[in-house]
Amino acid sequence: MYPILEKRLLAEGIWLMKIHAPRVARSAQPGQFVIVRADAHGERIPLTISDFDAAEGSVTIVTQAIGASTRKICALEQGEALADFAGPLGRPSEFVHLPLEEVRQRRYLFVAGGVGTAPIYPQVKWLKEHGVRADVIIGAKNSRMLIYTDAMRAVAENLYIATDDGSEGFKGMVTGLIEELVEQRGERYDECVAIGPMIMMKFVALTTRKYNLKTTVSLNALMVDGTGMCGACRVTVGGKTRFTCVDGPEFDGHEVDFDEAMRRQGMYRTQEQRAAAIEAEREAGHVCKIGLDK
Amino acid sequence: MANKIPRVPVREQDPAIRATNFEEVCYGYNQEEALLEASRCLRCKKPRCVEACPVGINIPEFIAALHEGKLQEAADIISADSSLPSICGRVCPQETQCEGSCILGIKGEPVAIGKLERFVGDWKLQNGAAPKATAPRNGRKVAVIGSGPAGLACASDLARMGYGVKIFEALHEAGGVLVYGIPEFRLPKQRVVAREIEAVKALGVEIETDVIVGRTVTIDSLLDEEGYDAVFIGSGAGLPRFMGIPGENLNGVVSANEFLTRANLMHAYDAEYDTPIYVGQRVVVVGGGNVAMDAVRTAKRLGAEATIVYRRSEKELPARVEEVHHAREEGICFRMLTNPTEVLGDERGWVRGVRCVEMELGEPDESGRRSPVVKPGSEFEIACDVVIMALGTSPNPLLAATTEGLETSRRGCITADEHGATTRKGVFAGGDAVTGAATVILAMGAGRTAAKAIDEYIRSL
Ligand SMILES: Cc1cc2nc3c(=O)[nH]c(=O)nc-3n(C[C@H](O)[C@H](O)[C@H](O)COP(=O)(O)OP(=O)(O)OC[C@H]3O[C@@H](n4cnc5c(N)ncnc54)[C@H](O)[C@@H]3O)c2cc1C
Ligand SMILES: Cc1cc2nc3c(=O)[nH]c(=O)nc-3n(C[C@H](O)[C@H](O)[C@H](O)COP(=O)(O)OP(=O)(O)OC[C@H]3O[C@@H](n4cnc5c(N)ncnc54)[C@H](O)[C@@H]3O)c2cc1C
Numbered sequence A: 001m002y003p004i005l006e007k008r009l010l011a012e013g014i015w016l017m018k019i020h021a022p023r024v025a026r027s028a029q030p031g032q033f034v035i036v037r038a039d040a041h042g043e044r045i046p047l048t049i050s051d052f053d054a055a056e057g058s059v060t061i062v063t064q065a066i067g068a069s070t071r072k073i074c075a076l077e078q079g080e081a082l083a084d085f086a087g088p089l090g091r092p093s094e095f096v097h098l099p100l101e102e103v104r105q106r107r108y109l110f111v112a113g114g115v116g117t118a119p120i121y122p123q124v125k126w127l128k129e130h131g132v133r134a135d136v137i138i139g140a141k142n143s144r145m146l147i148y149t150d151a152m153r154a155v156a157e158n159l160y161i162a163t164d165d166g167s168e169g170f171k172g173m174v175t176g177l178i179e180e181l182v183e184q185r186g187e188r189y190d191e192c193v194a195i196g197p198m199i200m201m202k203f204v205a206l207t208t209r210k211y212n213l214k215t216t217v218s219l220n221a222l223m224v225d226g227t228g229m230c231g232a233c234r235v236t237v238g239g240k241t242r243f244t245c246v247d248g249p250e251f252d253g254h255e256v257d258f259d260e261a262m263r264r265q266g267m268y269r270t271q272e273q274r275a276a277a278i279e280a281e282r283e284a285g286h287v288c289k290i291g292l293d294k
Numbered sequence B: 001m002a003n004k005i006p007r008v009p010v011r012e013q014d015p016a017i018r019a020t021n022f023e024e025v026c027y028g029y030n031q032e033e034a035l036l037e038a039s040r041c042l043r044c045k046k047p048r049c050v051e052a053c054p055v056g057i058n059i060p061e062f063i064a065a066l067h068e069g070k071l072q073e074a075a076d077i078i079s080a081d082s083s084l085p086s087i088c089g090r091v092c093p094q095e096t097q098c099e100g101s102c103i104l105g106i107k108g109e110p111v112a113i114g115k116l117e118r119f120v121g122d123w124k125l126q127n128g129a130a131p132k133a134t135a136p137r138n139g140r141k142v143a144v145i146g147s148g149p150a151g152l153a154c155a156s157d158l159a160r161m162g163y164g165v166k167i168f169e170a171l172h173e174a175g176g177v178l179v180y181g182i183p184e185f186r187l188p189k190q191r192v193v194a195r196e197i198e199a200v201k202a203l204g205v206e207i208e209t210d211v212i213v214g215r216t217v218t219i220d221s222l223l224d225e226e227g228y229d230a231v232f233i234g235s236g237a238g239l240p241r242f243m244g245i246p247g248e249n250l251n252g253v254v255s256a257n258e259f260l261t262r263a264n265l266m267h268a269y270d271a272e273y274d275t276p277i278y279v280g281q282r283v284v285v286v287g288g289g290n291v292a293m294d295a296v297r298t299a300k301r302l303g304a305e306a307t308i309v310y311r312r313s314e315k316e317l318p319a320r321v322e323e324v325h326h327a328r329e330e331g332i333c334f335r336m337l338t339n340p341t342e343v344l345g346d347e348r349g350w351v352r353g354v355r356c357v358e359m360e361l362g363e364p365d366e367s368g369r370r371s372p373v374v375k376p377g378s379e380f381e382i383a384c385d386v387v388i389m390a391l392g393t394s395p396n397p398l399l400a401a402t403t404e405g406l407e408t409s410r411r412g413c414i415t416a417d418e419h420g421a422t423t424r425k426g427v428f429a430g431g432d433a434v435t436g437a438a439t440v441i442l443a444m445g446a447g448r449t450a451a452k453a454i455d456e457y458i459r460s461l
């Protein structure tokens, strides 16, 4: 069992939990994830490592309650425990392995959407600690749904905010803000990292392609084991089938077949959930481009 | 003198009923039936069955003990060579091993060695004496990676020798394929597998789940930081293969590993559990091994019309004969000499069928198997909404990639000598991780062989 040391509400339906998992904490690196099971009847679901502290033996996860399993996890209280917490899984972010000299030459642009803001944090923090410059864009529906802004401000060189309704920062989508930064303000970046809903990552990748800006995305495919054993997490990248859990979760966003990836996410979605997902998309002011309505 | 009666039939669940539930198909012998069947054995001087047993169980001796009603003795005789009789009695391919060589099989039916082994194994799980006292703890520690048959067998032998043993398992439950792959209706999880695992723990073996060696810890950290004197790798061959044909990433195409893991490990068929499974109305399973049979019969039990598509003929089906027979009884449709060339999707990206070609058997290849060749102009479609790929598996490259000096073959199997020693000092391996997908008995045997080698290695330090 993995005790919940701390639990905090970050925004509506989004909870931060600090979990006691010393082995994971000792080995975790930015970009990796864990497989969590709430209780003995629970599903194994992947959640990104949002922070880790080897000395304390703790790992932080940030979960958005969107379905049965995430709701079950979010319903657990401080002092209770998760049945399973396995990781760290997946490959760490590329920059962790590259020669530091090379990484220091680069300037990063991070683009975070919704709950995807949490997993961006350990990456930006790592870069800051290693003297690498990184700007961050956080996008959310409205100001109330923004998370991690203070923490991020402390580690980012520049923090930009975009809300769909303009209640804070730039009014519009993160892609609009990227365009403004690059085209209007003449900012230059060497690499972009985007983490958020699949649809957001798809459009970020389409936008950055215009600038030939290398873009890394972190795919949230469906998973079972998270160790390469089942193939539920298959995605097509550069025309080849890859397993998100072992070959990723980070991939070159310009090579990912997002339409397929989004379709595959719906594999276990019931009719009801499908309707709810379309509704959520509409509410967010998006035209349904990902085939949810089919 | 041996009793010249026909082979004692074994009681089974009615096919029509069992095709709708997950209870065990075969009830096994009761004591009376077992003793009667045991009376058929000739107690050959040069027993062919023993030669054909991958671990050389002294079959005539255990059958003789059983015949005399000395069940503990029969159990002890098997224990000398096999640590998982109630499991192997159920899942070994007896028709190509012991029973396939039994002298009685030449003119009639072989002794039902598997069913007798199962009877003795089950008896032992329920009534057997507590495991023989283990040697006093010698203060040395061994780490075992993976809790499948190879890991369990290696761990229990080492614990008996006095080693402190800890098994590290990546999944949340111990048992390897026995738990996530082979279904309940062939191998009961609580009654058999859980008890075998309890027996291993009773020897003092610790099992830590949720540890992916290579990620959570590494072989180096186990040796250098956690103070283990040696490591045994029993990580199996868990990576599923796909065909590489168009349409394989459509919604509705899954690997047998995914399908079976959802059903077995995650209990997706039980409403009390949260994990979903998608079965559809018509399921096509591609492949002809035990994995394919397990997947197709699971799909059938979940309510689908289920079909096997296999590119060779029935004779070449690599699955246990008993499973093929049971599958037929349960109403599984078999399309032999058929090979998929494309998975067809509808406009929403969901499977609507498979395009196949008919095959014919050509000349035998080096292995002696006649390789199938496409019959020209034989294309046709099978309508279905789920396609399950059961094309074999290969070892996970994670351990080799994260351990300096651990060599693998071209097929990704860990290189090890006949004692289980790998190319890295202090690191041993066995089971599917070394051989590629094989059998429970071979994995168990390899675990035990490695336990001996590990003992010798640690003594030599
Ligand atoms: C590598 C990785 C990292 C992740 N990190 C986080 C994280 O840090 N925080 C977090 O809140 N979530 C994260 N996710 C997503 C999370 O795993 C899913 O939200 C969760 O599995 C949904 O389970 P559920 O039972 O609550 O919802 P379900 O009932 O399964 O789904 C509810 C709705 O969401 C859709 N859905 C299901 N799975 C996903 C998915 N993976 N992505 C998008 N939509 C999905 C369903 O189709 C359905 O419409 C991550 C996923 C991956 C693969
Ligand atoms: C569906 C199916 C049906 C089968 N039917 C039969 C049958 O009828 N008869 C028969 O004889 N054989 C059968 N087999 C084959 C048989 O089950 C295997 O040959 C046998 O289980 C191999 O044992 P093993 O201990 O080597 O590996 P496994 O049983 O595969 O166990 C390996 C374990 O190691 C764990 N692991 C892997 N990597 C790591 C890591 N890095 N860190 C920690 N843990 C790790 C895995 O999670 C797993 O639990 C079947 C296989 C399948 C899949």
Ligand code: SF4
Pocket (backbone or CB within 6 Å): B040, B041, B042, B043, B044, B047, B048, B049, B050, B059, B060, B101, B102, B103, B104, B110, B111, B113
């Ligand atoms: S070959 Fe058959 S008859 Fe002979 S000892 Fe073995 S089981 Fe008995």
Ligand code: FES
Pocket (backbone or CB within 6 Å): A222, A223, A224, A225, A226, A227, A228, A229, A230, A231, A232, A233, A234, A243, A244, A245, A246
């Ligand atoms: S989650 Fe099973 S292979 Fe990736």
